[in-house]
Each structure stands twice: as structure tokens, then as C-alpha cells.
Amino acid sequence: EAGVAQSPRYKIIEKRQSVAFWCNPISGHATLYWYQQILGQGPKLLIQFQNNGVVDDSQLPKDRFSAERLKGVDSTLKIQPAKLEDSAVYLCASSPSLAGGQNEQYFGPGTRLTVT
Amino acid sequence: GENVEQHPSTLSVQEGDSAVIKCTYSDSASNYFPWYKQELGKGPQLIIDIRSNVGEKKDQRIAVTLNKTAKHFSLHITETQPEDSAVYFCAARIIQGAQKLVFGQGTRLTINP
16 A cells, blocks of 8 residues: 655745645545644644545644645645745645544655755 | 643663653543654654553553553553664644644654664
């Protein structure tokens, strides 16, 4: 079974530029998550999708971050404009559960973003 | 909101010895507690989890214990090996509103040969 795919793996941009990350979850998984992991910290949930609908985006900085999951499969996370404090690893995870959280979450390798 | 505290932040043990990592959580309604292992340059990988209806779960050299009254849970690794070196995260699932995992700050475990 193929795992969660993410691209790019690394990205370096200047502040105020925009950037987009892509995630392809495990086939058939209904729930998709985007996490932000700042160096030395645990992952923090940004947004959770169930199929193509948003379940929780309470911790997403909506003035600069946006995410979509058209057709309930792939997802993109965008930052516009980026700030220095956005430097982090952005992790995508998926879960087969429609309820989210209860079942195992499978993580992708992450995208390491550096904002200079 | 839910808060998960994890200790210690770093842990160094001799190969073959045991390692214990402890976490506390604030939401008494939390009912699912996974542990993840993260190696350098990789995403977190689930290694064991426990639900609130059991007090202990074991899988080969790894075990997790849960004390619901005290709201803490622990990861135990016995007979440690060099490949156990990684960062370990605990998490707790909150169930108010959208169910989601809240992660601890992580423990960097180093196994010394």
C-alpha cells in the first residue's frame, strides 16, 4: 500500500512570497489533515478535511493560509504572503475514519519550508 | 483547550537498558492516546496506541500504560537498541467538537552503544 505522498520535500522562499504544498493521501482515506511542525515541537493541527469538506480549521491563520481538497482526494495548502515564523515542516496525514482521530493517522514525509 | 505535557525532552540510555517517557493531559474526556516515532527527515509513525478502556498494552519491546484518574500515560521501551534512537511524541484525542489529536512536545531518545 502506497503511503501519503507530499511535494515538494523542501522549499526556500523569501518573506512576503507565496508557496503551495501538495498532498496525496492513502487511497480510500476519507480524512485528511495538515499539520505544522516547528523545529523542536510536536505537530500542530492546521486543518482537517472529511472527504472534501472542512471539519476543523480553528487553528489555521486564515489571513494568510488557505487549503482545499477538491474532489475529496488530493489537497493543497497555500501560504500567501509568507512570514519568517512560517518556517516549519508541513505534514500531511490521512485516516480511513470519517470521524477523524480515532483511527490511526498515517503521515507523509513532510515539506520543510524555510522563509528568509 | 487540551494540553499535553511530555517529559523528559531528551533521554539518553545505554543499549539494552529501558527507557520511559511520560505524558500528562488536561481533558478528562480524552479517550485515545497514540505514540509516534519520528526519525530524521521523516514523518511521524505510529508505534503503539491505547484507548481509555484499558490500562496497559504491550507490543514486543514496547508497552504503554494509562492512568485515567491521574490523567497520565507512559511509553516503556525495554531492551533498547540503536535503531530506537529517534524523537517520540505522545498525543491525546480531544472529543469536543471536531475530534483531533493534540501532541506533546516530543522526547529525543538516544541509545548509546
